[in-house]
Amino acid sequence: MDFQIAMLLGQDGITNGAIYALLALALVLVFAVTRVIFIPQGEFVSYGALTLVMIQAGAIPATVWLLLGAGLLAAALDVRLALRAGQPGRLVRLLGWYVAYPLALVALLYTLPVKDFPMAAQILFALAVVVPMGPLMYRLIYQPIAAAPVLVLLIVSVAVHVAMVGLGLLFFGAEGSRTPPFSEARFEMGPVMVSGQTIWVVVSSLVLIVALYQFFERTLYGKALRATAINRVGARLMGISPALAGRLTFFLAALIGALSGVLIAPITTIYYDTGFLIGLKGFVAAIVGGLASYPMAAAGALLVGLLEAFSSFWASAHKEVIVFTLIIPVLLWRSLRGRHVEEEE
Amino acid sequence: MNANIHGSNLILKTVLEVRDLTVSYGKVEALSNANIKVGEGQIVTVIGPNGAGKTTMLSAIMGLLESRGKVDFDGTIEGVPVVERMVARGMNLVPEKRELFGEMTVEDNLVLGAFQRHRSGHRDHAQTMEEVYQLFPRLKERRSQLAGTLSGGERQMLAVGRALMAKPKLLMLDEPSLGLAPLIVREIFRIISELRRRGVSILLVEQNARAALQVADYAYVLETGEIAMEGPARQLADDPRVIEAYLGLGGKHQEMLST
Numbered sequence: 295m296d297f298q299i300a301m302l303l304g305q306d307g308i309t310n311g312a313i314y315a316l317l318a319l320a321l322v323l324v325f326a327v328t329r330v331i332f333i334p335q336g337e338f339v340s341y342g343a344l345t346l347v348m349i350q351a352g353a354i355p356a357t358v359w360l361l362l363g364a365g366l367l368a369a370a371l372d373v374r375l376a377l378r379a380g381q382p383g384r385l386v387r388l389l390g391w392y393v394a395y396p397l398a399l400v401a402l403l404y405t406l407p408v409k410d411f412p413m414a415a416q417i418l419f420a421l422a423v424v425v426p427m428g429p430l431m432y433r434l435i436y437q438p439i440a441a442a443p444v445l446v447l448l449i450v451s452v453a454v455h456v457a458m459v460g461l462g463l464l465f466f467g468a469e470g471s472r473t474p475p476f477s478e479a480r481f482e483m484g485p486v487m488v489s490g491q492t493i494w495v496v497v498s499s500l501v502l503i504v505a506l507y508q509f510f511e512r513t514l515y516g517k518a519l520r521a522t523a524i525n526r527v528g529a530r531l532m533g534i535s536p537a538l539a540g541r542l543t544f545f546l547a548a549l550i551g552a553l554s555g556v557l558i559a560p561i562t563t564i565y566y567d568t569g570f571l572i573g574l575k576g577f578v579a580a581i582v583g584g585l586a587s588y589p590m591a592a593a594g595a596l597l598v599g600l601l602e603a604f605s606s607f608w609a610s611a612h613k614e615v616i617v618f619t620l621i622i623p624v625l626l627w628r629s630l631r632g633r634h635v636e637e638e639e
Numbered sequence: 640m641n642a643n644i645h646g647s648n649l650i651l652k653t654v655l656e657v658r659d660l661t662v663s664y665g666k667v668e669a670l671s672n673a674n675i676k677v678g679e680g681q682i683v684t685v686i687g688p689n690g691a692g693k694t695t696m697l698s699a700i701m702g703l704l705e706s707r708g709k710v711d712f713d714g715t716i717e718g719v720p721v722v723e724r725m726v727a728r729g730m731n732l733v734p735e736k737r738e739l740f741g742e743m744t745v746e747d748n749l750v751l752g753a754f755q756r757h758r759s760g761h762r763d764h765a766q767t768m769e770e771v772y773q774l775f776p777r778l779k780e781r782r783s784q785l786a787g788t789l790s791g792g793e794r795q796m797l798a799v800g801r802a803l804m805a806k807p808k809l810l811m812l813d814e815p816s817l818g819l820a821p822l823i824v825r826e827i828f829r830i831i832s833e834l835r836r837r838g839v840s841i842l843l844v845e846q847n848a849r850a851a852l853q854v855a856d857y858a859y860v861l862e863t864g865e866i867a868m869e870g871p872a873r874q875l876a877d878d879p880r881v882i883e884a885y886l887g888l889g890g891k892h893q894e895m896l897s898t
């Protein structure tokens with residue numbers, strides 16, 4: 295291997311590592327706040343990317359029907375509760391978000407020539423369809439079992455993952471797709487060429503990570519999420535309901551997932567089930583951080599990205615094996631150091 | 640609801656009225672048909688030995704535990720209290736375990752105390768924080784320190800300060816003196832009386848019966864899950880049964896420290 299190839303692989307590794315870092319952060323966040331090991335994180339990557347593909351092809355993205363369906367279901371549940379509690383103001387807000395919002399999206403997608411819009415607008419539409427599925431998923435699936443043991447939540451996560459992959463096949467078909475890059479620019483950095491998309495991925499990831507950091511450090515809602523992660527009872531006593539924290543967390547996780555999908559769609563061919571493997575690598579990175587430490591998870595993500603890139607050069611048939619084998623020494627090291635994530639009573 | 644509560648000469652509004660509150664852990668009943676009342680601006684104390692069910696009672700009133708019975712708070716009856724709703728309506732609990740956010744700063748802990756107020760549109764937490772700092776200058780000194788690194792007394796001050804950030808109508812304190820050095824206990828009780836002066840109604844649970852009876856207006860004695868005695872605090876403090884069980888030998892020392 296010469297220097298040039300090494301630089302190329304390094305570039306690949308950092309690009310993928312940036313995406314894994316984002317997903318690892320989302321996984322750590324979801325686990326810390328809700329104790330859910332969020333296997334379906336990767337599905338948001340596929341859904342985000344492939345929804346954008348459908349929009350660019352001039353089709354109505356099938357995911358918007360899923361959003362509408364889930365919204366109607368959530369409305370049926372919550373409206374009943376709001377009526378029983380006698381809160382008509384809440385009723386209007388609920389119907390607005392759960393029903394009117396997806397219907398408005400459908401109407402816009404039917405009437406506007408979204409196919410010919412600039413890519414930034416198309417991306418916004420894709421996010422507008424996919425991201426609200428996060429909080430809806432929390433409301434419909436995890437909120438009713440919020441107090442269940444971690445293992446039950448994990449099993450449910452596996453089920454949700456399988457269901458979402460199945461729906462993905464139904465929505466997007468078995469064909470893989472790519473989207474055009476955000477920019478065709480190429481930069482020469484010394485002896486290597488860096489593609490514009492690589493820069494987009496790395497810079498966007500950094501911006502998103504800094505934005506998340508600011509959110510958690512500076513805003514009241516960010517602090518509320520941290521508080522819930524640190525002490526659930528204490529947070530409830532401040533009036534921070536686990537349901538609110540859960541919805542907000544799943545919103546962020548869905549946003550991170552869908553955005554990651556949009557970012558890498560020009561680099562990697564995305565199939566309906568690609569997200570799972572990408573999410574799983576984010577998961578390896580999160581495990582490196584013990585599902586608790588954000589900086590460690592980010593470092594782990596970079597490690598996973600680089601390991602993957604270089605092993606694809608030396609032993610491309612085994613690159614996944616090599617990456618996932620990383621988990622074993624990490625787990626050994628973690629359990630020997632004796633830090634456990636305690637199961638709550 | 641303007642009942643003449645607790646035989647006081649003043650007509651007081653009832654802030655909290657708990658009726659037939661029963662809590663079970665599995666088959667074991669830890670609290671049986673408890674009835675208590677707290678009038679506006681009063682300090683009402685519940686004393687009793689370890690394991691009597693005091694913490695259980697506060698947790699059930701707050702909605703942290705499931706219960707049977709009625710909790711009438713500020714004129715609205717809750718069949719099943721829900722924590723977040725109770726907080727929104729102006730009830731706050733400083734729990735026995737404090738439940739601070741250890742890896743966050745003192746100031747962030749306080750800011751979060753005003754979370755529910757902020758959500759319902761009151762954006763005055765900076766001013767409330769100044770008031771809390773006035774009450775606990777120590778917290779101001781430590782504002783950027785992590786809550787987990789505070790001493791026992793400071794942690795307790797932070798727990799009370801955090802609850803005050805919500806500007807509660809009713810503040811429930813679960814053994815605020817637990818595990819604290821005598822001087823700090825005295826400081827805490829001084830602050831409890833100061834809070835009453837500022838119009839906060841307080842439900843105080845204590846094992847330190849002498850200090851609690853001294854500061855309170857009205858008192859209940861809880862024994863093995865049942866209210867065994869009740870009366871104006873001063874009267875209970877002179878009751879021979881209370882003196883024997885809770886204020887007896889060794890009590891003198893406590894008294895000196897708590898005055």
Ligand SMILES: Nc1ncnc2c1ncn2[C@@H]1O[C@H](COP(=O)(O)OP(=O)(O)O)[C@@H](O)[C@H]1O
Nearest residue numbers: 664667669687688689690691692693694695696
């Ligand atoms: N989580 C629990 N599960 C089962 N029993 C409990 C639990 N918490 C408290 N108890 C029991 O309920 C009784 C009352 O406890 P508690 O309310 O903590 O008393 P106090 O606060 O007066 O010391 C005790 O007998 C205690 O052992």
Ligand SMILES: [Mg+2]
Nearest residue numbers: 693694695735
């Ligand atoms: Mg107790």
